[in-house]
Amino acid sequence: MRAQKIHALALLGAALLGAAxxxxxxxxxxxxxSLGVPxxxxxxxxxxxxxxxxxxxxxxxxxxxxxMLHEVGAILRDGGVILLGVAPALFFMGSTxxxxxxxxxxxxxxxxxxALIAFGLLYQRLFQGAKGKRLPLFAxxxxxxxxxxxxxxxxxxx
Amino acid sequence: xxxxxxxxxxxxxxAPPKITHAHKAIxxxxxxxxxxxxxxxxxxxxxxxxxxxxxxxxxxxxxxxxVSSAIFGATLGAYRGGAQIFFAGFKLPIALLLTAAxxxxxxxxxxxxxRGEATIRRDFNLVLVSLALTSLLLLASAPLFFLAYSREVxxxxxxxxxxxxxxxxxxxxxxxxxxxxxxxxxxPVWSVALPLFAxxxxxxxxxxxxxxPFLVRPRTVNVPFVRAIEGGVPEAVYHSLRSAQxxxxxxxxxxxxxxxxxxxxxxxxxxxxxxxxxAQAxAQAxAQAxAQAxDAAGAWGAASGEDAAxxxxxxxx
Numbered sequence: 001m002r003a004q005k006i007h008a009l010a011l012l013g014a015a016l017l018g019a020a021x022x023x024x025x026x027x028x029x030x031x032x033x034s035l036g037v038p039x040x041x042x043x044x045x046x047x048x049x050x051x052x053x054x055x056x057x058x059x060x061x062x063x064x065x066x067x068m069l070h071e072v073g074a075i076l077r078d079g080g081v082i083l084l085g086v087a088p089a090l091f092f093m094g095s096t097x098x099x100x101x102x103x104x105x106x107x108x109x110x111x112x113x114x115a116l117i118a119f120g121l122l123y124q125r126l127f128q129g130a131k132g133k134r135l136p137l138f139a140x141x142x143x144x145x146x147x148x149x150x151x152x153x154x155x156x157x158x
Numbered sequence: 159x160x161x162x163x164x165x166x167x168x169x170x171x172x173a174p175p176k177i178t179h180a181h182k183a184i185x186x187x188x189x190x191x192x193x194x195x196x197x198x199x200x201x202x203x204x205x206x207x208x209x210x211x212x213x214x215x216x217x218x219x220x221x222x223x224x225v226s227s228a229i230f231g232a233t234l235g236a237y238r239g240g241a242q243i244f245f246a247g248f249k250l251p252i253a254l255l256l257t258a259a260x261x262x263x264x265x266x267x268x269x270x271x272x273r274g275e276a277t278i279r280r281d282f283n284l285v286l287v288s289l290a291l292t293s294l295l296l297l298a299s300a301p302l303f304f305l306a307y308s309r310e311v312x313x314x315x316x317x318x319x320x321x322x323x324x325x326x327x328x329x330x331x332x333x334x335x336x337x338x339x340x341x342x343x344x345x346p347v348w349s350v351a352l353p354l355f356a357x358x359x360x361x362x363x364x365x366x367x368x369x370x371p372f373l374v375r376p377r378t379v380n381v382p383f384v385r386a387i388e389g390g391v392p393e394a395v396y397h398s399l400r401s402a403q404x405x406x407x408x409x410x411x412x413x414x415x416x417x418x419x420x421x422x423x424x425x426x427x428x429x430x431x432x433x434x435x436x437a438q439a440x441a442q443a444x445a446q447a448x449a450q451a452x453d454a455a456g457a458w459g460a461a462s463g464e465d466a467a468x469x470x471x472x473x474x475x
Binding site: 081082093120 | 259260261263264265266267268270271272349353357360361364365367368387388
């Protein structure tokens, strides 16, 4: 499959997951989350990737900026593809419960698990075989990124 | 002396070809694939990698899944009998197939993202093969249910038997699925398997819950094809945990109905019980059973209602 198609599918995946999260909360939340989730994912990485590059370069374990940008883009794409695959199941789970927040909560869980998987991939691709103390640095970056993402996501439904 | 007598035969005679799983499987067609599924699963897994065979495998496994699970569903429905035999026999294959349809995209996506494999046909076939094995094992357990029915085993024991056998057959299916994941050299395995198992369990449980009832008490007069949406499995577990702690948040019609059925069975009354309106319980119960007071929110909890129903407060005939 061509790379552009996969990127488009990944974007669609994030949008669909957002729609599944908001489907039981009304039209406004569906629209807000389906547009907001892709922006949150993209925005968080835009905000935090420079920090990862600077600190890892300062510690002497960073690959080149070009490689880092490429790999961050790759995990964004891979994460989006995973979200695309999970979105139908999430729609089903949300639509067969009475509590309208079940879909949203499961969506948050899905986003967190997908983010953890994507961070694991990024760590492998960027720092596999590199020398130096890179795990604590990367773990801290991942925690901060997750925290910001969670905050932005909660702002979407505030 | 013949020189060949002094030399090991292996040096002259060609070594017999090593029989691999792929060799065994190559000749198998049609319903022989079902036999292969039961006898030699590694051989069947090698066939999944051969694109020309994928269509045939999908067809046979789909047929196996539908027939086996329909018979097992009908077996469950036979506890009550009548229309429930057809309802459960129809719904169980639907539940399995819809679960497969909802989880295969996630499987394919995880495979593509983490292992770089775009093999959606193989992925779907692997899910089908695993579910077909599960349903075949369930079919094999059907005689146990008929034995239980003939011995007039109670509803709860039959329910536990069904849950146990479903669990065991499901584990066998998951094991085959895992073997299918590890049969290819791609890494990682657990990062794909663990989220997928969790998703499969959640969607499967919710699907069964949505399409219930499968097993119905024999005395039940009217059986719905499916019950109305009354929340999901997580909510049911959550409410049960809260109830077990003595916290009853809200009155739930479902629990009241369940209590009424239990009371019906306990009292062995033959005549039909009139429906209990929500207004009746608080009005009757405090007057005749002062210990059964509403909780702080003014609502009657599930267990409060149950206790009240088991006491003479509700005055069932």
